[in-house]
Every structure is written in C-alpha cells, then in structure tokens.
Amino acid sequence: xxxxxxxxxxxxxxxxxxxxxxxxQPSTGQQVGRVSLASDSEVDSAVEVAKAAANRWRDASLxxxxxxxxxxxxxxxxxxxxxxxxxxRENGKLFLDAKGExxxxxxxxxxxxxxxxxxxxxxSELIGSDIDAYSLRQSVGVVAAITPANFPAMVPLWMIPNAxxxxxxxxxxxxxxxxxxxxxxxxxxTDAGLPDGVLNVVNGDSEAVxxxxxxxxxxxxxxxxxxxxxxxxYEMASIGGKRVQALGGAKNHLMVLPDADLSLAADAAIxxxxxxxxxxxxxxxxxxxxxxxxxxxxxxxxxxxxKVVVGDSMDPSAQLGPxxxxxxxxxxxxxxxxxxxxxxxxxxxxSDQMNRSGFFLGPCLxxxxxxxxxxxxxxxxxxxxxxxxSKDYSEAIDLVxxxxxxxxxxxxxxxxxxxxxxxxxxxxxMLGINVPVPVPPAHFSFGxxxxxxxxxxxxxxxxxxxxxxxxxxxxTRW
Ligand code: NAD
Numbered sequence: 050x051x052x053x054x055x056x057x058x059x060x061x062x063x064x065x066x067x068x069x070x071x072x073x074q075p076s077t078g079q080q081v082g083r084v085s086l087a088s089d090s091e092v093d094s095a096v097e098v099a100k101a102a103a104n105r106w107r108d109a110s111l112x113x114x115x116x117x118x119x120x121x122x123x124x125x126x127x128x129x130x131x132x133x134x135x136x137x138r139e140n141g142k143l144f145l146d147a148k149g150e151x152x153x154x155x156x157x158x159x160x161x162x163x164x165x166x167x168x169x170x171x172x173s174e175l176i177g178s179d180i181d182a183y184s185l186r187q188s189v190g191v192v193a194a195i196t197p198a199n200f201p202a203m204v205p206l207w208m209i210p211n212a213x214x215x216x217x218x219x220x221x222x223x224x225x226x227x228x229x230x231x232x233x234x235x236x237x238x239t240d241a242g243l244p245d246g247v248l249n250v251v252n253g254d255s256e257a258v259x260x261x262x263x264x265x266x267x268x269x270x271x272x273x274x275x276x277x278x279x280x281x282x283y284e285m286a287s288i289g290g291k292r293v294q295a296l297g298g299a300k301n302h303l304m305v306l307p308d309a310d311l312s313l314a315a316d317a318a319i320x321x322x323x324x325x326x327x328x329x330x331x332x333x334x335x336x337x338x339x340x341x342x343x344x345x346x347x348x349x350x351x352x353x354x355x356k357v358v359v360g361d362s363m364d365p366s367a368q369l370g371p372x373x374x375x376x377x378x379x380x381x382x383x384x385x386x387x388x389x390x391x392x393x394x395x396x397x398x399x400s401d402q403m404n405r406s407g408f409f410l411g412p413c414l415x416x417x418x419x420x421x422x423x424x425x426x427x428x429x430x431x432x433x434x435x436x437x438x439s440k441d442y443s444e445a446i447d448l449v450x451x452x453x454x455x456x457x458x459x460x461x462x463x464x465x466x467x468x469x470x471x472x473x474x475x476x477x478x479m480l481g482i483n484v485p486v487p488v489p490p491a492h493f494s495f496g497x498x499x500x501x502x503x504x505x506x507x508x509x510x511x512x513x514x515x516x517x518x519x520x521x522x523x524x525t526r527w
Contacts (some may be wrong), residue, residue, distance in 0.1 A: 051082040053228045053514045055091065056235040058098050059245030060400045062470040065091060066388075068452075070225040075371040075408045077143030084228045087253035091258035095220055098192045098202055098265050102246030103218035107188040110117050110163045121210075121240035122158045125151065131330040132233055136201055137362045138228035141408065142325045144363055147202075154206030156491035161210035167514040168215065180526045186518035188216030189292060190268035193261045195282070197274040198224035198373055199328045199430075205231060207495065209238075209248065211513040217269075219259060220251040221232045221250045226373055228252050262286050271516065272296065273330075273508070275428070276454070276500045283503035284423060294504035296496060298428040298512055299330045299456035301484060302449050304337040304471070305346055306442065309461035313483065315349035317461065321485035323357060323412045327381075328371050330501075331457045331479070331486045333430060335418075336436045338444050343438045347396060349415050350434065354397045356413040361407070372398040372431055378408040381431030385413045388424040390437070391418050400433060420448060428454065442467065445452045451477045455498030478502065 053072065054063040064085020087095075106114075125132070133147035140147070160167075171182040194208040203290060205221060212219050225230030235250045261267050262285045269292040271283045274298030286293035303321065305314045321333035337348045360367030372378040382400055389395050390491035399411025418435040418462055425435055439445035446467050449458055458473040459481035469484045478497035481487030489495055489510070496507030506512040 050080070051131045053082060053084040053232060053371075053488070055085060055087060055095070056232055056250035057095055058126050058249070059239050061232065061236075064252070072139060072226070073226065073374065074138050075189050075373055076138075077365070078375065078407045081138070082229075082344070084225050084252050086225065086258040087251045089256070090153055092251055092253075092257055092264065094372060095251045095265040096191060096261075096264050099126055099218040099247045099249055099451060100521060103188070103191050103245060105446070106218055106244060106247045107216040109216070111168065113164055114216065115164055117242050118158060118162050118210055118214055120240055121243075122155060123164065124241055125158060126236045127153050128233070128237065129155075130228060131372060132202060134228070134363070135229050135233055139229055140201055141373055143253065143367060143370045144365070147323050150200055150203040152489070154203040157206045158210045160491040160510060162216045162372070164214035164514075167511065168518060178523070182524045185521045186215070187521055187524065188513070189517060189519055190217060191266055192219055192269040192517060193267050193273060194219055194224055194251070195258055195261070195270065195272045195274070196220045196221070196408065198226040199325070199330070201227045201230035202234060204273045205234060207273070207509040207513070209234070211509065212245070212271070212517045213247065215514065215517040217517055218246065219248045220223060220246065220252060220267070222257055222261065224241055224340060225251065225254050226250060237312045257497050258282070260307040262289060262291075265289075267291060267295065269517070270295070271508070279503050280500070292516065293507050295502070296330075296508055297503065298430070298454060299332075299497060300335060300428055300452055300454040301331060301333050301457040302335040302337050302452070303333040303459045303461065304339060304445050304449070305342055306460070306462040306464065306467055307342050308416055308463045308467075309342070309442055310463065311342060311346055311349055314461040317459070317485035318434060319353045319357070323354070323369050323432045324354075326410075327432040328373065329486070331488050333459065333485055334433065335425065336434055337439055337445050337448065338436065339439050339442055343384070343436070347414070347436055350395050350414055356412050357412045359402050359409055359411050369412060369432060372522050373408065377406050378403070378410050378431070380430055381433060382410055384424050384429050385415060385433055386413045388418065388422060391422050393424060413515050420451070442470070446474050450474070453500045456501035457481070457497065459487065463497070478507070496511075
C-alpha cells in the first residue's frame, strides 16, 4: 500500500486533512494505495504558492519557458514505458493503450514548444498619423487544471504545457481514482527545470474542486470530466468571474450507410466501442445502421465481439481490460440488464466476465435499442455498443442531432456525396468519415458541441493557447 500526497512548491508533501480516497488496481480488484483528499486550507496554501510563482514566471523569457518544455519532452519520451505502466496499473487500461495515451500527450508538449510562434501578435503601421498599433498575448495568472480518471496523463498534457508556456502557474487536480500519473508528471517538470511553485498538484475530490472554484486567486479553470460536473463547474467558475472551459461527456454515433464496407465498419465498431473498455469520451457507443444493412452488420460485430480476449491490463495478449472501479463496472452492467427488460435484444452479454476477480465486464452488444431507452439516452462509459436501426439517412442524422451530447460521430460510406452531407449536417464537434475515433492532432483543437463542452474555446492546439493567454492591444504615437 502506498500513500499519494500533494506536490507543492517543487516537492511531494503529505496531506494534512486526514481524509483519504482509496486507489485500486482494477485488474485484481485490490486496493493498492491511498490518496490524500485536500481540505480548503490546503487548497488555499497551494494557491498562495502558485500566485507568487506566477508573478515570477510571467517574466521568464519565452526561450526559457520553451527550454523547460523541450527538456520535459525528452524526459517524457525516456520515461514513457514507466508512466504507461503506472497508468495501466491504476486505471486498468491495457499497457499499449496507456503507451498510446502518453504518446498523444507528448504531441501536445511538442505543440507547446512552438509557443514563440503561437503567441506572436500582429502589427499595423500608420493606422493614424504617426500612430502604430500592435497586439500582444500575456499570461492569465493562476489556472486550475481539473482532469478525469480515464486519461490520467494525456488530458493533463492537453492543458499544462500550453498553460505553462503562456506564462501561467498551474494548480493541477487529478482524478482521485488514479492520481499517481499526475505526480509523475509534476516530478518530471521539476526535473526539467520548471521553477518551484509554477506547477502544483492538489489531490482531492469535489471538496478540493469547490475550494479552487471559490478561490479569488484562481483566474482560469480548465476542466474535463462528465457533463453534470462540467456544467456545474462552468456555472460556478463563471459566476466567480473566472475564465472557464469545461469539457463534458459524450454519446458518439457510428452511422453505417448501405454502400459502406461492412467488414471495415464492424472492425471500427469493435476497436472504437471496446477499446479502453469503452472508457473514452471519443468511444463509439451507438451503432446506427441505415436501411437494409442492420442484420449483416450486427452479425459481423457479434462474430468479432465474441473473440475479444479479456484480461489483466498488463497481459500483452489481452484485448479488453477491466473498468476503473467496481461501482462503475456494476453500473455499466446494470444498463445492459435493464435494456433487455425494456425490449432491446442483448446479442452479446459480457457479464460472465464479472465472475473473475478485478472489475471486468466483457464486450456487450445490444440490438434494437430505441431512443427512449436509458441505454441510448445516458453516457454508459463502458464496453457496451447499442444498435439503433434507422430506415434512412434523414432519420439517422435527426437522431444524432437530437442527442444532447455532441462530442464525436463517424460515418462509414463509400459515397463522397453522402460524406459531404454528413459533414454539413451533423451538429457535432469532431467527425470521422471512415475513421471511427476522430481525435484531432495537437495542432488542431479538441472539443464537442452541445452538452459536451461548456465555454467557447476548445482544448489544446490554437484554442488552448488562446484560453491560457489574454489579448492586449497597444497604440503608440512617437
Ligand atoms: P468525473 O466528472 O466524475 O470527474 C472529473 C473530475 O471532476 C475529477 O477530477 C473529479 O475529482 C471531479 N469531480 C467529480 N465530481 C465532482 C463534483 N461533484 N464537484 C466537483 N468536482 C467533481 O469524470 P470521470 O469519471 O473522472 O471521467 C469520465 C468522464 O469524463 C466521462 O463522462 C467522459 O466522457 C468525460 N471525458 C470527457 C472528455 C472530453 O474531452 N470531452 C475527455 C475525457 C473524459
């Protein structure tokens, strides 16, 4: 059993609240550690440290900030396997998925290394007699980065590198379910030469989050998590006058037109639906066969789902690992059981995997789901694919657009005309055409529409730079 405390002013410190969260190894179901849950006064002192550091760091030269980021990137590359193992053990995702997460996070670090270009302003000579005008981008101050359990390294890396190169100090609040990856990242930033106090980790639960939102010393809040929490955070932070971006949950559809390559579409449904045990905000959770393809497509997915190998997250032969907690696994399994009782057809039932130790659930495929069922309405966040059959494209796109989430969606087709219509019609932030998980690269930005994002600016990339910096214009007459 290990203890995870906080990371304040460049070093790990013990928690003082005497409140702890349990940390599990999902593959075994055993508790492996405890994490300190910060109190208001611990949040308070972390904010004071960050405020003092922000005042110094904002004046560090761009090349000094980028030099830290370049060294951090090297350390991340060197330690990628070690970090992936930490993620895999505490989160339960397969080692290869965890490694992929680290590599995607590294792309955001590389983007941040381009800060001198990203922060460049504009200059207009002679906008009046002897008058010039130019624009600058400057730091925001102290920013809170509050992250979810499902990507304990990648999502923090969506936020922290851009926040730091823009000259801010950061208070990072990782998920209490898998806090060790966050501590690893903070230690490597210090090793890379980041001055003490510029990045602090406050571990905790909703109490720490509420203290950060209420604190007048926090200037901006970048949040990723479930929709109800994202909405509440957006409301609380904006009432307090803070800049806020809050990314929420998802219900991503994979629409399959009659002219699609069904084998490709079935492969995509398997990897996008069951990858990371369905615990990805870009996971496909609804398969939407259009017209006459439904029976054949469901058969193809069924064949593949039955062959998925379930196992320990560190076992290289496993294709599907456990879910993050027992409580979450039971909730997911509950949706599958309820679907049957409301008239859907469970074609593949993964509940036999619940007999093993660890928080396992095998792949589940539920056919003949309708839009009124909870299986369709709610974000389940597990290895469950729901099939909703549509008679034509118009019925299918109406369903996608009526859904309260708008993170990602994919279309499988061989028609360019249909693809173009989908791209135009879908009220969704990230689309894939014959690509099931369309996560944009680091030089684009990431974000959904509707209930999947509260705020204006998307995460990482150019929007991330805008979020973590403030614009200023200057007019001069000499
Ligand atoms: P969560 O909402 O339970 O927790 C996210 C963060 O909020 C954690 O740090 C947690 O400690 C904190 N938190 C939880 N309840 C809170 C409360 N009542 N008040 C204040 N803070 C609270 O989410 P999770 O289970 O850790 O992560 C999975 C969710 O995140 C899914 O809904 C998933 O779709 C979403 N997600 C979205 C994206 C995206 O980019 N849109 C990316 C990854 C995950």
